[in-house]
Amino acid sequence: MERLFDYVGHFGRFQALIYFSSAFQAISCGIHYLASVFIAITPKFICRAPENISSVLLPNASTLRLEDVWELWTPKDYLVVKQENGDIWELNQCSRFKRENTSYLTYSYDGNKTLFSCSNGYYYDNTNLESSIVTDWHLVCEREWLAKLIQPTFMFGVLIGAVIFGDIADRVGRRLILWLTSTGQFLFGIAVAFTFDYYSFVIVRFLLAMVSSGYYVVVFVYVTEYVGIKARSWASMHVHAFFAVGVMIVSLVGFLVRTWWMYQIILSLTTLPFVLCCWMLPETPFWLYSQGKHKEVEKLIGTIEKWNKISTPCKLSELCSVQETQKTEMDTLKKHSVLDLFYNWSFARRTVTVWLIWFTGSLGYYVFALNSVNLGGNEYLNLFLTSAVEIPSYIVACFGMDKIGRRNTLAPFLILSAVICGIIMLIPQDHSTVTIAMSMGGKFSIAVAFGLIYLYTAELYPTIVRSLAVGSGSMMCRIGSVVAPFCVYLTDVWIFMPQVSSCHHLYIHIYK
Structure with a gap:
């Protein structure tokens, strides 16, 4: 099926339309993942x-x-x-x-x-604040621990969503999951603003986390299966750029709106146009082919050719051999599980390594993001800058992947982020400008590694378990993101304790 793109183009007009229609919704994922930074502010x-x-x-x-x-x-x-x-x-x-x-x-x-x-x-x-859930529900003193559980419980929902939707997408298709999760993000995002107490807030946010994670996991697979190998690294990596834009929107809306429920409604309403775009998405040719739906694949190929103005049509029989087709049909009869990622020793070693990178990358990424509001200066500007620095990091990652390969790009930036964590611990606390600059450097480095692993994972596994592989890797990633807020809370002990924790885990992974 990879030969399809040699006929219809690796990133033609049709793929561009599909790409932006699906990737724009990743902005809402960035919005909801980091929205709690300003929802749960604790003032004096x-x-x-x-x-x-x-x-x-x-x-x-x-x-x-x-x-x-x-x-x-x-x-x-x-x-x-x-x-x-x-x-x-x-x-x-x-x-x-x-x-x-x-x-x-x-x-x-x-x-x-x-x-x-x-x-x-x-x-x-x-x-500087009209209200937050902390002030509305008095989540201070003996109830302070409830406020500190908001981000970890959200990330736990992200973990569950990554497992569930990654598997379901391989069974029922990418398109249906993108439809359901994008709609769920909008509805649950609005519902959060109308919760009446702490517990209803946490439950609705948990559901929001599940659908947000489901979309974010599946959209990477979706983009990968619509873009040819020549443009795949750039297209899939820049899905992360849309996520970063979402976090930048969080900082801007947080600066302008200081009432938490109004802030939540405005953030959710900004995602509505992207939800509408998702309803026009077709199924991917790779998934249709893996399910033996050859007539639908040929119809989709015809649509792509029409949009991309391909004068010489191609047939499915020209792209795939009879033996490959028969093998695909046999594969569709099998049900796949996480155990298939450990099919043999080579697969098992690959899976364990990928999972470790997911965990350490996520831990470092969210420690830098969540701790940016604790570094001094303007917390809204800090979060905006640490998100904006991601966009050039993905450009660097793409050049690195094209010139020196995935692995040779991944390893140096993991090491660099660990080194920067160590340097930050040596900076005096009253030098906030230097600390913020170094944190941006750390976020830049970890964003390269963290963004690259999505594409790397999708390319390491065959179509029939690709969503499952990305979903299980994302599950390990979310374990890191569940741990990250607790690392950030260690600022009560020492302002640089989060960097100590993330640096420790990064070094452990590097030396393994």
């Missing part, structure tokens, strides 16, 4: 007093308005507030004390006081 907060406040004291300042304290207040300080009824309270982030003696108002106090929980909720700094 402090325990709420029972009644209205008349005055506020800080260690070296006083004011009548709580809104004025956030620039001066730090979490290690407590606030002293006097209520309109005369009660005086000391407010910490997760607790509060009521003073017994209310005859005078000072910051320091040595008298008796009673400890209370934050049963009245919290005050939040709304200077």
Whole structure:
């Protein structure tokens, strides 16, 4: 079947239309994968007093308005507030004390006081944020762990979706899965904004993750099976560029819209045109041929020839030998599973190596992306830049693959990303500009390796298990992406701890 492209062109008008119609939807995958970065922002907060406040004291300042304290207040300080009824309270982030003696108002106090929980909720700094799910559902203090599970549970849904939809696409076809998952992304994306509590939010986001992952896995196979070998590396690699554009949209919308549910609706609505494009996609000739649907293949070839203005028509019998056709028909009678990826020792070794690269690439990629908002400076600009740097990385990857091959491009950039992680740990914390620049370099390097492995995997396996191979590799990738948020949370221990973790895993893989 590969000879088909020698007749109809490797990237003609028909393939270009199919490519952009399917790849544009990858923008929505990038949007939903990283949307939680700004949905679950935790602003400065402090325990709420029972009644209205008349005055506020800080260690070296006083004011009548709580809104004025956030620039001066730090979490290690407590606030002293006097209520309109005369009660005086000391407010910490997760607790509060009521003073017994209310005859005078000072910051320091040595008298008796009673400890209370934050049963009245919290005050939040709304200077740069209208609302997030953290402020709406009070996911702080003893409920902080719920907020930290949002991204890992999403990535767990991505993992499940990669396994399920990668397998189903080999059985029922690429087109049906692209239709269902693209529609699901739009519907579940809108539904997230209307969830009424934390648990419904997590459930709907989990379903959104499954369909987003399903689309992203299958679209790579779809693009690979419509583009000839001469243009395949460029076409498949730049699907990742659409994903990066989606993350850039997240940073732009996050900067402009500071109310989480409105932010989610706007992000989801931007994907609607791409959903409509997916409904015009035909099935791939490779899958139709693998299922023995030869008449449909010939009809599709005729359509491609018409669009690409091919004057000399070709027949399926000219592309495939009788023996190849009979073998394909026998293969369609077999049901394939993950065990087929370990068919023999050569296949097994190949599969294990590919899975390791998927895991380490994903871990490094998402650590750099998620941790970009913790590096200092403007978090929206940081995320935008670390996403924008991906686009030239895919161009470099394509040139590398064409000139020196897949493997010789993959290995050096894995090593370079590990080295950059080590360098970042040596940079003083107050040099945020240097840290951001090095993080962009690390993201550039890991994006080359991470983007290349999709195409590499698709080319290493035959058609009948290609989606399964990419899907299972994506499953290992998502295990890395589930682990990545927990690595980012280690910034509470040390700001560069995420780099320590990802660097460790990268070095382990390199030396294996």
